Amino acid sequence: MNIKTVDDIRKIRGDIREKIKTLNLKQFQNQTFGQENEYSYRGLIGGIESLLTDLSTLTQHKNKFLKLSDYDERRNIISTLNNILSYLENPSNLYSYVNNLKKILRNYNVRNFSEHQIEFEKEIENVRKIKMELKDVLRDALMFKMEINKNSNLIKETQEDIDKKLENSIETFKEISQKLKEMSNETDKQQTLNEDLDSIKRDAEISLDTISEFEKEASSNNKLIQTFAENIHSRDKRLAQIEAETNSISEKLKKYEEERKSILKEAQNLIETAKQALNYKTAEGLSAAFSTQHEQANKWYYWVWWIVGAGVCLCGTLGLGLWVMYNIQDQWFMILGRILLLPIPIIGAVFCANQYTKQKNIIEDYAYKQTIAKAIVGFSEELNKNGKDGDNSEYVNYIKQALTEIHKDPLRSRKEDKPLLNLKNNQLEQLIELAKKIIEIGKSNT
Numbered sequence: 001m002n003i004k005t006v007d008d009i010r011k012i013r014g015d016i017r018e019k020i021k022t023l024n025l026k027q028f029q030n031q032t033f034g035q036e037n038e039y040s041y042r043g044l045i046g047g048i049e050s051l052l053t054d055l056s057t058l059t060q061h062k063n064k065f066l067k068l069s070d071y072d073e074r075r076n077i078i079s080t081l082n083n084i085l086s087y088l089e090n091p092s093n094l095y096s097y098v099n100n101l102k103k104i105l106r107n108y109n110v111r112n113f114s115e116h117q118i119e120f121e122k123e124i125e126n127v128r129k130i131k132m133e134l135k136d137v138l139r140d141a142l143m144f145k146m147e148i149n150k151n152s153n154l155i156k157e158t159q160e161d162i163d164k165k166l167e168n169s170i171e172t173f174k175e176i177s178q179k180l181k182e183m184s185n186e187t188d189k190q191q192t193l194n195e196d197l198d199s200i201k202r203d204a205e206i207s208l209d210t211i212s213e214f215e216k217e218a219s220s221n222n223k224l225i226q227t228f229a230e231n232i233h234s235r236d237k238r239l240a241q242i243e244a245e246t247n248s249i250s251e252k253l254k255k256y257e258e259e260r261k262s263i264l265k266e267a268q269n270l271i272e273t274a275k276q277a278l279n280y281k282t283a284e285g286l287s288a289a290f291s292t293q294h295e296q297a298n299k300w301y302y303w304v305w306w307i308v309g310a311g312v313c314l315c316g317t318l319g320l321g322l323w324v325m326y327n328i329q330d331q332w333f334m335i336l337g338r339i340l341l342l343p344i345p346i347i348g349a350v351f352c353a354n355q356y357t358k359q360k361n362i363i364e365d366y367a368y369k370q371t372i373a374k375a376i377v378g379f380s381e382e383l384n385k386n387g388k389d390g391d392n393s394e395y396v397n398y399i400k401q402a403l404t405e406i407h408k409d410p411l412r413s414r415k416e417d418k419p420l421l422n423l424k425n426n427q428l429e430q431l432i433e434l435a436k437k438i439i440e441i442g443k444s445n446t
Helices: 004-021 041-060 062-068 071-086 091-106 114-185 194-278 281-297 304-326 332-341 343-386 393-406 420-445
Strands: none
Touching (some): 041 091, 114 194
């Protein structure tokens, strides 16, 4: 059996959980809320998740929930959940609805349900899993940090070792050069210097090894430099290609700009020609003609007789209705004939009303067109003054709209198709039904 209030609680609970996943909990990190500032934003969200767990226990055991609550209480829970969903991102108003939900759920003593204990253990298990995953992530991060520090120390040590070896090599070369000079000056002491030569030879071998290591490092650095040079060369090629494309686009833009200027110049010439051909005096003549037609159509005797005719027809309809009502004892065909006379004055009243409406439409239309004709001259000059250089689109658009309004027929249809025929058919059907009833009454009386 589906209970709508319980299903609504489940749905809103799911919506709140989905929205919590999208919240930025660091947004109100250093702020507190509540009457005693007892809540943080993260604490409010955690409290809401705990309350949603309690609601899950209640909705999973529907029968028990229905025994413990009535319809108004469930509606109250739905209203509170909707407010929590609305104010999840506004903790200043959120905490009051969280407190209300606590008060409501406290009456059900959900925490003492054996089923709630199972739900609580599941939540604890999920927290433990998350804790273990965080420990693994933290351990990996620490190992990565140690490895970075180790590599940094090795790099520093290698650099220092290379610097020391370089200094030693320089000193060794200096010593070799000094000893060679001494050998050239003291050729007579060759025998006594053999031991020195052996030691120098050993130092030279060590220096050669050091030089070979330097050569290897230089060759590896040379490869890196070559790779870097190739990258720079490829970037230079790409920049040259982009520059060529830019130049091509610039040429096209220049051509488009020249074409636009020529088109605008041609449009300006056409507008000036149109001004000379039309002449603003035409607008003044139109305004005078519309003013004359408006004054002529607005004379009282053109429309007052239609009001009088409509009133007479309505009075005739009322009189026929009273005649039918007060002479009900006559024969049925006499009553039917009187009833059939009723639509005639009604149709006459409708006709007079339509004619009055047409006359009023003509008056309003001529007044509107008179205003448009008077405004053409002033607005046209103003649009030309305030328009952009070489751009007369606003002026052309205004003249086009003004001429469109002037050429509209005063007696044009101003509404969509009217359901007059359907209304008349309904009235006739009602009259026929009424006539049948009157005939039956007349027959029963005779």
